[in-house]
Amino acid sequence: MQKPGKKLSLLIAGATTGALVLSGCSGAGSTGGGDTADNTITVLMVGNPQMEDIQKLTADNFTKQSGVTVKFTILPENELRDKVTQDVANQGGQYDAVTVGAYEVPIWAKNGWLNEVSTKAAADAAYDQADLIKPMVQSLTGDDGKMYAAPFYGESSFLMYNKDMFEAKGLTMPEKPTWAQVADFAAKLDDKSKGVAGICLRGLPGWGEMFAPLTTVVNTYGGTWFEKDWTPKVNAPEFKEAANFYVNLVRKHGEPGAPQAGFTECLNTFGQGKAAMWYDATSAAGTLEDPNSSKVAGKVGYAYAPVNKTEYSGWLWTWAFAMPKTTKKADNAWKFISWATSKDYEKLVGEKLGWSRLPSGKRTSTYSIPEYKESAKAFADITLGSIENADPTNPGLQPRPALGVQFVGIPEFADLGTKLSQELSASLAGSKTVDAALNDGQKLAEEVAKNYK
Numbered sequence: 001m002q003k004p005g006k007k008l009s010l011l012i013a014g015a016t017t018g019a020l021v022l023s024g025c026s027g028a029g030s031t032g033g034g035d036t037a038d039n040t041i042t043v044l045m046v047g048n049p050q051m052e053d054i055q056k057l058t059a060d061n062f063t064k065q066s067g068v069t070v071k072f073t074i075l076p077e078n079e080l081r082d083k084v085t086q087d088v089a090n091q092g093g094q095y096d097a098v099t100v101g102a103y104e105v106p107i108w109a110k111n112g113w114l115n116e117v118s119t120k121a122a123a124d125a126a127y128d129q130a131d132l133i134k135p136m137v138q139s140l141t142g143d144d145g146k147m148y149a150a151p152f153y154g155e156s157s158f159l160m161y162n163k164d165m166f167e168a169k170g171l172t173m174p175e176k177p178t179w180a181q182v183a184d185f186a187a188k189l190d191d192k193s194k195g196v197a198g199i200c201l202r203g204l205p206g207w208g209e210m211f212a213p214l215t216t217v218v219n220t221y222g223g224t225w226f227e228k229d230w231t232p233k234v235n236a237p238e239f240k241e242a243a244n245f246y247v248n249l250v251r252k253h254g255e256p257g258a259p260q261a262g263f264t265e266c267l268n269t270f271g272q273g274k275a276a277m278w279y280d281a282t283s284a285a286g287t288l289e290d291p292n293s294s295k296v297a298g299k300v301g302y303a304y305a306p307v308n309k310t311e312y313s314g315w316l317w318t319w320a321f322a323m324p325k326t327t328k329k330a331d332n333a334w335k336f337i338s339w340a341t342s343k344d345y346e347k348l349v350g351e352k353l354g355w356s357r358l359p360s361g362k363r364t365s366t367y368s369i370p371e372y373k374e375s376a377k378a379f380a381d382i383t384l385g386s387i388e389n390a391d392p393t394n395p396g397l398q399p400r401p402a403l404g405v406q407f408v409g410i411p412e413f414a415d416l417g418t419k420l421s422q423e424l425s426a427s428l429a430g431s432k433t434v435d436a437a438l439n440d441g442q443k444l445a446e447e448v449a450k451n452y453k
Contacts, residue, residue: 093326109142154361156386198253207417232445
C-alpha cells in the first residue's frame with residue numbers, strides 16, 4: 001500500500017489529468033438574496049439537468065424557508081472533478097457543499113477530507129434516513145460505517161432506443177439484449193443520409209466519461225482492470241475484445257464527433273432524434289421524457305444494460321452532496337443538503353417542473369408516489385431493477401480487489417482510467433489501434449499494481 005502523501009498526489013494528478021473542457025451544460029449563478037457572511041453558502045455542482053433544476057428552485061423555496069442564500073457554480077463533469085478534488089484535497093475551503101460521486105466518497109472519507117453526515121441525518125426524523133436505497137447508502141459510507149455524503153440522485157445504466165425507428169424497420173428490442181444484438185440493430189438503423197446514428201456511446205476522454213460505459217462492456221465480456229491479487233489485465237484477450245467491439249461499433253455506426261461526445265452530447269443527440277439507441281445513465285430518462293426539452297418524449301423504449309457473458313451489466317453511481325471538512329458553515333450546508341435530498345424536494349420538482357424530472361434512484365418511497373409512477377412508467381421499474389442488480393463487489397466473472405462496477409475504487413484509477421481513455425479516444429479518431437492503446441494501458445496498470453502487490 002502507498003503512503004497517504006502519495007495517495008494525495010495521485011488523486012490530485014488523476015483529477016487534473018481528467019480535466020478536459022467540455023461543451024454542453026455549464027454555467028454559474030446565484031440564487032440572490034442577502035449576501036452576508038452568515039447566511040450565504042457556496043455550492044459546487046456537476047452540470048447535469050437535475051442540478052440545473054435545483055439551481056432554479058432554490059431561491060424561491062429553500063432560501064425563503066431557511067433564510068440561507070446559496071451561490072452556485074455548475075461545471076461539466078471533468079472540470080468539476082478537477083475543481084472539487086483540488087479544493088478539497090488542498091484544504092482550499094472555497095465551497096461549503098460539493099457534488100461528489102460514489103468513487104470519491106469512501107476514499108475522501110478515509111483521508112479525512114469530508115464531514116460525516118450520518119449524525120445530522122439520524123437526528124432529523126423528517127429526513128427519514130432509512131428511506132434511502134441501501135446500495136446508495138453503502139456506496140457513500142466510510143470504513144467507520146458512517147455516511148459521508150447524501151445521495152441527490154442514484155443511477156445505474158440502461159439502453160434507450162427510439163421506438164418509432166425500431167417500428168419503422170420492423171425490429172423488436174428484447175428486455176435484456178446482448179451486445180451482439182445491439183450491434184446488429186445499430187447496423188440496420190444507421191442512416192447517415194438522414195443524419196441518424198445507429199447508436200450513441202461516449203467517446204470523450206475521462207475515467208468517468210468514456211470508461212463509465214466501456215468498463216461495463218469489459219465486465220460483461222469477462223475482462224477486468226485487475227485480478228484479485230492485483231495482476232493487471234488491461235491487455236488481456238477479454239479486455240481487448242470488449243474495447244475493440246466498443247470502438248468499432250462507434251466508428252461504424254456511432255455519432256459524429258464521437259471523441260468529443262460525453263453524457264451531455266449524447267443526451268442532446270438522442271434527445272433530438274439523431275440516434276436510434278443510446279447506452280448510458282438511467283438518470284437521463286427524466287430529461288428525455290420531458291417534451292419541453294426533448295423531441296423524443298413518449299417515443300423512447302428502455303432495456304437493461306446489454307450483456308455478453310454476465311446476467312446484468314449496469315453500473316452503480318450516485319451524485320451526492322458532501323460537506324468538505326474546511327467549511328465553517330456546516331449547519332447551513334446541512335440545511336441545504338437535507339432539503340436537496342429530501343422527500344419534500346422531490347415533491348417540489350414534480351409539482352413545479354414535472355414528475356418525470358424527479359432526482360430519483362435514491363429513496364424507496366419515490367417509487368410509491370402515484371404521480372411519479374404514472375409519469376415514469378416507461379422507465380421507473382427498469383431503473384430500480386438495474387440499481388438493485390448492480391453489484392460493486394462482483395460486477396464481472398472474477399473476484400475483484402476493490403469495490404466498483406464501472407471504476408476501480410482506488411485513488412490511482414482517476415489517473416489510470418483517464419490516460420487510457422485518451423489513448424482509446426485516439427483509436428476512435430483512427431490515429432491509434434486499440435491493441436496498441438491497451439498495451440500502453442497495461443504498463444500504466446502495472447505501475448499502479450506495484451502499490452498494492
